Amino acid sequence: xxxxxxxxxxxxxxxxxxxxxxxxxxxxxxxxxxxxxxxxxxxxxxxxxxxxxxxxxxxxxxxxxxxxxxxxxxxxxxxxxxxxxxxxxxxxxxxxxxxxxxxxxxxxxxxxxxxxxxxxxxxxxxxxxxxxxxxxxxxxxxxxxxxxxxxxxxxxxxxxxxxxxxxxxxxxxxxxxxxxxxxxxxxxxxxxxxxxxxxxxxxxxxxxxxxxxxxxxxxxxxxxxxxxxxxxxxxxxxxxxxxxxxxxxxxxxxxxxxxxxxxxxxxxxxxxxxxxxxxxxxxxxxxxxxxxxxxxxxxxxxxxxxxxxxxxxxxxxxxxxxxxxxxxxxxxxxxxxxxxxxx
Ligand code: AQP
Numbered sequence: 001x002x003x004x005x006x007x008x009x010x011x012x013x014x015x016x017x018x019x020x021x022x023x024x025x026x027x028x029x030x031x032x033x034x035x036x037x038x039x040x041x042x043x044x045x046x047x048x049x050x051x052x053x054x055x056x057x058x059x060x061x062x063x064x065x066x067x068x069x070x071x072x073x074x075x076x077x078x079x080x081x082x083x084x085x086x087x088x089x090x091x092x093x094x095x096x097x098x099x100x101x102x103x104x105x106x107x108x109x110x111x112x113x114x115x116x117x118x119x120x121x122x123x124x125x126x127x128x129x130x131x132x133x134x135x136x137x138x139x140x141x142x143x144x145x146x147x148x149x150x151x152x153x154x155x156x157x158x159x160x161x162x163x164x165x166x167x168x169x170x171x172x173x174x175x176x177x178x179x180x181x182x183x184x185x186x187x188x189x190x191x192x193x194x195x196x197x198x199x200x201x202x203x204x205x206x207x208x209x210x211x212x213x214x215x216x217x218x219x220x221x222x223x224x225x226x227x228x229x230x231x232x233x234x235x236x237x238x239x240x241x242x243x244x245x246x247x248x249x250x251x252x253x254x255x256x257x258x259x260x261x262x263x264x265x266x267x268x269x270x271x272x273x274x275x276x277x278x279x280x281x282x283x284x285x286x287x288x289x290x291x292x293x294x295x296x297x298x299x300x301x302x303x304x305x306x307x308x309x310x311x312x313x314x315x316x317x318x319x320x321x322x323x324x325x326x327x328x329x330x331x332x333x334x335x336x337x338x339x340x341x342x343x
Contacts, residue, residue: 009151009184015040016150016186018049018091020209021068022060025075026217027292028207030299031194031263032156038080040154040189046086047148047324048076050317053091053098054141057134058122058210070313071303075220077316078302087327089320091144096328100143101136103339107173108139112165118158122210142166146183147328154189157196158206163188177338194263200234203252218292220300227296228289231257236281243277245270261288264295 017037019029037048050072052065060068069090076088091097113119116138123130133140141162145153146169153163163186170183199205199216207217215230222230235253242248248255248269255269261284262272276284306313336343 007180009149009181011149011151011184013044013151014148015044015046015048015152015154016145016148017154018051018054018144019072019075020051020055021065021072022055022058023068023209024219024221025072026197026207026209026219027260027296028156028194028197028217029209030075030079030220030296031197031260032158033154034075034079034081035194036154036189036192037076037086040152041081041086044152046081047089047150047327048081048086049089049091049094049144049324050076051091051144054137057131057137067310069317070310071307073313073317074303074306075299077306077313078220078299083316083320087320087323088316089324090317093317093321094147094324094328096147096325096332097140097143100147100332100335101140103335104139104143104146104169104173105136107176108142108165108169112168113138116161116165118162138162138165139169142169145186146170147331148324149184149331150186151184152189153186156194157190160188160190163190179338182334182338193259193266193268197260197263198252198256200230200256202235203254203256218296220296220303222296222300224293224297227292228286231285231289231292234285236285240278240280241273241276241284243273245273248273257284257288261291264291 017033019025019033037046040046050069052069055065055068073088077083081088113135119135122134142165145166155163167185170185174180174182197207199207199211200218201213201216205211211217215233218227218230234257236257237251237253241254241258242251248258258269258272261267262269265272276287
């Protein structure tokens with residue numbers, strides 16, 4: 001009985017997350033994910049990957065993909081991820097993600113995937129023309145996390161349902177293979193300011209890389225003029241900002257801009273209303289633009305500096321991949337044993 005795993009997970013805590021290399025990063029990715037990564041690296045062992053396997057669930061130009069991967073890595077570094085503390089690596093450089101992903105495809109149930117709302121949103125009216133990978137993406141995501149026995153997953157609010165699926169897969173694997181406590185049931189760190197930044201053109205749609213309108217988002221690569229112009233053009237109503245949170249909730253576009261201000265300034269929405277409630281957007285938008293430029297310009301400047309030295313980024317990614325492969329290998333080995341593969 002000595003090698004029976006404990007009933008609940010008792011291994012080390014580890015942070016796991018990633019961002020797809022599917023285009024320029026925006027303010028939502030920055031506040032919903034990158035800011036959390038940099039904070040957590042000082043608290044828990046942190047593994048952050050560039051999700052290039054996920055990126056190809058929709059078409060990516062092969063001539064651009066490697067550079068897109070470098071650009072996401074540059075954004076991580078510019079936001080403050082320190083490769084001496086955190087492990088930063090490209091997902092495709094660790095084949096064990098795909099291997100565990102396949103095993104999990106045989107654990108996850110079709111009915112679970114049928115409920116995923118992000119697939120419905122991303123596939124739109126042409127579901128039958130979507131890649132199979134876009135459909136099974138959340139299963140690979142479970143492998144990304146559980147391969148490293150990730151216990152904390154900092155992501156935006158839009159990933160809550162996928163995280164629930166990761167927990168379901170971990171629990172079913174542990175149960176079906178009689179391996180209690182083998183995989184942890186990871187906790188999503190989805191709360192906090194900036195967890196759900198909405199489009200600047202539509203307060204009911206998430207800010208997204210794939211939105212055809214560039215004015216819908218603030219890219220981390222936008223210069224000061226572009227940021228100011230996008231905020232000036234952001235959809236609003238003619239009323240001044242409300243005085244209370246209850247009234248703010250009824251006005252999605254105003255709510256979003258107040259939320260962005262708060263997340264960038266480290267203030268609650270109530271604090272922002274205490275300062276700007278009753279004032280018009282003619283006053284609020286320039287203040288928001290100044291704040292956004294002050295906070296984002298150092299990040300975009302640092303990104304440009306890193307992008308000017310792709311060899312340095314490649315060295316960081318290669319070293320991170322070596323470390324990630326070394327941590328992943330024993331887990332995958334144990335999984336193969338548990339599943340009963342020939343060895
Ligand atoms: N609008 C958002 N507000 C807060 N967090 C967000 N995230 C994405 N959009 C927002 C978080 O960013 C991380 C990386 O996301 P991703 O690129 O891997 O996938 P995504 O969620 O599909 O991001 P996009 O920008 O919407 O890309 P496309 O348009 O390509 O699908 C995740 O933690 C996500 O929650």
